[in-house]
Amino acid sequence: MASIEEKAEAVREDLADREGVLVAFSGGVDSSVVAALARDALGDDAVACTAKSETLPEAELDDAKRVADEIGVRHEIVTFSELDDPDFVANDGDRCYHCRTMRLGKMFEAADELGIPVVCDGTNASDADGGHRPGLQAVDELDAYSPLLAHDIDKDEVRELADAYDLSVADKPSMACLSSRIPTGxxxxxxxxxxxxxxxxxxxxxxxxxxxxxxxxxxxxxxxxxxxxxxxxxxxxxxxxxxxxxxxxxxxxxxxxxxxxxxxxSPESDESEGDESEEVPDAVAGNEATGDSDADEPLVEDVFASEYPTAE
Incomplete structure (x- = not known):
């Protein structure tokens, strides 16, 4: 089995064969490691790009700017709105598919404008566990390249590499986009x-x-x-x-x-960390471990269904 150092070197050699790459960059640990590897491999032909929208907390955008500066990679920001898509607003079980399609679409537009042939994302080997991954479907359909996944680098190894690069986000908890706080439906x-x-x-x-x-x-x-x-x-x-x-x-x-x-x-949706993913099945609190199908209904529907005596 290849060591983490050997895997990292294989990614660098892989990316060095490209004429340039644009990394879908949230400033989380996965995309930061991809950006660092790309910067090593390609120098100024590597660009980190963050998509700014209503679902990205301002603090996360500030983090992305700061981490890009740590890495020394060129950083571009594009702007779009998921709220322009009625399918996203409806917030069905494929919300993350709609979001990722729009977000990566903006990355491909930016790459085209910059004359960059390849768009990379931060999907790692731990993300591809066979669960419900509508966000990954968008990655496949748009033909984005996932170097961590391609070289079998899992989440623990990503954090190892972040430590090796002395990145401040090495131990940063996953931070899903704000829409993940709203129950499906x-x-x-x-x-x-x-x-x-x-x-x-x-x-x-x-x-x-x-x-x-x-x-x-x-x-x-x-x-x-x-x-x-x-x-x-x-x-x-x-x-x-x-x-x-x-x-x-x-x-x-x-x-x-x-x-x-x-x-x-919410059941069976991605929690997406910018362009990375926690991507585990969501469930109403209390049903997580059992996968109870009753979790398919939004919790809020019944929170106040009954009248309870309260002190005046």
Missing amino acids: LEVTEQKLSRVEQAEELVRQWGFSQFRVRDHDGLARIEVGRDELDAALNEDFVAAARDRLTDLGFDHVTLDLHGYQTGSV
Whole structure:
């Protein structure tokens, strides 16, 4: 079996045979490693490109700019809106297919304008596990090249390479696009994306490292890493989260006592980290381990279906 160093060298040799590559670059660990390998192989003929849209948090765009500078790779930014596509807005089980098709489409347009023949993405060998991957379907259809996947580099090895390159994102948690916070079947809107982004910025400012704020049509469900649950129960944080998130337009604010779970909002969809992927089946909290088919319905549908006595 090839060592990680041998695999990395094979990627460099592979990319060096190209006349130039444009890397779909989110600033996450996968695309950052691809960009670093491409920069080694091709020098100035390697370009990192980030697609800016309503689903990309501003903090992630800032990270992408910073990491591109770390790598020393040319960085381009293109702009588009997933909300222009009614299929994306409808938020069915193939939302990530529609998103990835548009996002990669902008990459191919940018590559064509720059005279670059190859578009690469950050799909790694761990992503191709045979599960439901609508985002990967778009990669195949558009004929983007995935060098990590082609050379059998998995997620752990990606992080090894990021360490070797001394990249600041080597241990960065996966950060899926903002639309992944909205359950399948509930329309994606600019208002929802904006309030999720602002809510997560509050959680970030309080020092949490692994978290999501899920938007169940007006109910904010805050998830934090299980080792951070005690901090989330801090009275000051509870009061700040309740007040600030209510101000943002949420009707109710909750803390999920299961803790953070990747893809806990919708069944069988990708959580896409920019142009990379967590891409694990989503499920309503409580059904993740069993794959219960009852998770096919959005949680919010029944959250307030019954009347409960409350103190006045």
